[in-house]
Amino acid sequence: MKRYDPQSIEPKWQRRWEETGIFTAPDKPGTKAYVLDMFPYPSGDGLHVGHPRGYIATDAYSHFKRLTGHDVLHPMGWDAFGLPAENAAIKKGVHPAENTTRNIENFRRQLKSLGFSYDWSREVNTSDPDYYRWTQWIFLELFKAGLVYRDVGQQWWCPNDKTVLANEQVIDGKCERCGAEVTKKELTQWYFKITAYADELMDALDELDWPEPIKAMQRNWIGRSEGAQVTFGSDAGDITVYTTRPDTLFGATYLVLAPEHALVGKLTTTEQATAVGKYVEQAKRASEIDRTATDRKKTGVFTGSYATNPANNERIPIWIADYVLASYGTGAIMAVPAHDSRDREFAEVFDLPVRQVVMPETGAPVDGEEPRRSIVAIVEHPKTGELLTLDWEKGGGTLFVGGGRDEGEDPEAAARREVAEESGYTNLELVARGIQAKNHYHTIAHGKARCSTAELFHFRLKDEARDEPKLEDHEQGLFTVGWMAPAEVERRMTDPMHGFAFRWFMKREAFGGEGILVNSGQYDGLTSATARERIIADLKKRKVATEQTGYKLRDWLISRQRYWGTPIPVIHCKKCGPQPVPGEDLPVELPNVEDYLPTGDGRSPLAKVESFVQTPCPKCGDAAERETDTMDTFADSNWYFLRYPSPDKKDGPFDPAALKAWMPVDVYVGGAEHAVLHLLYARFWTKALADRGHLAFREPFLSLRNQGMILADDGRKMSKSLGNVINPDEVVEGLGADTLRIFEMFIGPFDQSADWSTQGIEGSYRFLKRVWTFGQRLAEANSGHTHGSDKVSAAERDWKRVASQATKRVTESIEGFRFNTAISALMEALNGFQSLADDAGGVPATARPYFERYLVLLTPFAPHIAEELWRELGHEDSIFTQDWPTIDRAALKQETAAIVVQVNGKVRTTVTLPTEGLTEAAAVQAAQENEIVQKHLGDAKPKQVIYVPGKLLNFVV
């Protein structure tokens, strides 16, 4: 018997497959499947074992699709331009072009050693002029569509990489690439107007088969909010604020402007000038990180001026505070401390008034419920800080003092009366009042549906003077009165209204939810939603408000002052302004220069290349200068998937027929780290190109799957500096590509991160060795047996059942991207085959058709061993010419069914009965005859018998 020797069979088949070109995608597919990996940036370090996890999955998926009759486009390419490539080259002292070429060769070699079925004839490289020519072409298309513009502004600047960064590339105030703290720099830069597509980018997400976290991240990033701009009058002129909660307008007790707001100077009174000046100066100096730290205490300063609330003509103070951002909305807000947590925090610090205008409504309204007025009183102990609580015996939980309020009774008097009646305490000091809440509930005492509108009170005990409590009859013995620490109260509080009182008075939280308006004049009693509409409508009539949608999304800044990127195809003419390079002059080639180091003066190294810069204006012909900035790398990766269907197209970026044949991408696989950058930009370009008439679809990736990271065996990220990197080359040399592929699919759920395990991969190797041995034994049984007869022996039926079971489970697992369960199904099937072989005293020749079916199931994951064993079994053709086995439902049937017998829901035993003609009556009879069942049933006659056909029987006694 031959030994399993992956080192010899794997390269052999890789060569054969390449020679025969069996994985080449046709130009005119039948039923197509476009299975795409996020193409890598070819780093000098090569692959570590974490990288191929996604590639292994797409490769398995591609094979599965091919074997199920699809034409598959499964391409690979290189995201070769960009900062990391350039930085690596600088560090090594090798020109980026040369370094990149070398890295690509290494990557390609590594990928090929894993036996992937890429169609290498369609390889793309973003740093190739034949490619970036079309990146420039698309830039010009967007330019023509008015989606590209230039603007001066403060830009994020990475002092280490010496280039500007997009908002998305700044993480916690640091450069995403190198981790250096970013600063701001004023520059004129190019932008893509992605905000023009904000709504579509947001709405179309609903239809995509993408992981929920990724969709959530994109929604969050776009950050759409419906609201209104409202104008407040002031001595220094109108102040417009943006709010999403116009229903809380009556609760606005002050305005806040960002320190950078244009009106700050005008609004500041002479008395406040020094304080304001100092604050504004301070805000300017504070770094962005300090300013946006949320755990920081609120700071601010009063301007001395007042504004008029257009809703109620109230005069309210105008403050300046850095918690308001100049860059969002209008740079000014109306502060509603009762209903916004940040405003409430600020109001607590500066002792500004807090006015409730929305009361929470909890519980569900019921027809015929009894309306009621009531009170809730929190009584605080002055020494211990504990709160007076009523602990209700029967499921009432812990409550504060609460009770009804008589017709015409003053709420505060009612509250004091209830405290005295229920606890006996009489000497209370009022801390706060004037807060309301509404609750629909069922009374514990009489079980009636009630709707209670409560006034909430916060008292402090003045002394311990105490009368005898005067409980009503129905309250007797139902609760105990006591003192409880606030933290304990919070944990045990179950009633929503009492909980609200606690959060409002004790935790000093704002109520940010929706509810019913109070303290809002004519709008009292309306719901938040209705009030919003009415208030806006009324203010619109008076021309002091307009509806406004806000977005967090900003336009995409694409200029980079670096060498290694796609040159921006624009010529600056003194007379004609910036002119697009005419299409026939593309590509604007990146000159091959010696000095490509970033300059740090805000200009790209290309500015030093006279021959590149000097060029005539395409419009007037006068001497002009080329744009010297290059494009952000994300521009390159924005459309590469459009190039694969027609990679050699000379007169355009893509061939419409090829796109029609292959696009959109059916399955796209990559890391979750591209949730907002690449995936959002690529969607944007697709939509923009569709609007220019170039594409017939508006979403590039119908279905997206994320692979989880593979961590080192210590649970940390693999990194060179930690010395815990596992190189796939070593694994391939030692155990083989098939073992690596099997292990990475088996290691855990595909989208979750997993720890590498040297012992774990041994298990995968052992599995393949057992497959090998089984195949060899079968080959030795040397049978001419083919499965053609209708008569299947009893033993054969078992073989068939195992194969069918595996087919079902592997098929369903692959379809659901649950590769770990696909592998375990393959392992179980092999175990099943083996025990059948043990029963038969060796691998019988009759096993052949079933094992061959099994090999096809194994092919997507371990193609080399499957192909080799296929050959060993005497086949001349490739296993890839086979059809995926169909799921044979009939063959799945067992001849006997083990029925679980429960007594009162507890499993007691199983009874085994023939499946054929199995009825409930037969099952019940068999169970009742069973000794163990009899023991547990005793003499009792079952009240009820639950029967789940063929599975379970439950006697309820």
Next chain:
RNA sequence: GCCGGGGUGGCGGAACUGGCAUACGCGACGGACUCAAAAUCCGUUGCCCGCAAGGGCUUGUGGGUUCGAAUCCCACCCCCGGCACCA
């Protein structure tokens, strides 16, 4: 804080739509082969009580619905990821 995902043996994890929890693999223990080791093969392996037969407990915690809950509902705790004074 907000949004999203999750919590199951010693470990990675499985369990379709509520129906035998712990599949598959790793590890551990015992055995066969061997002078010995490796490799391979066979067996055991959730926890507790018990010599055993057997019994009890168990899917983060507490409660609920159900004949029956890892799965559904309510409340809470913890972990991971993203966003974060975005009004």
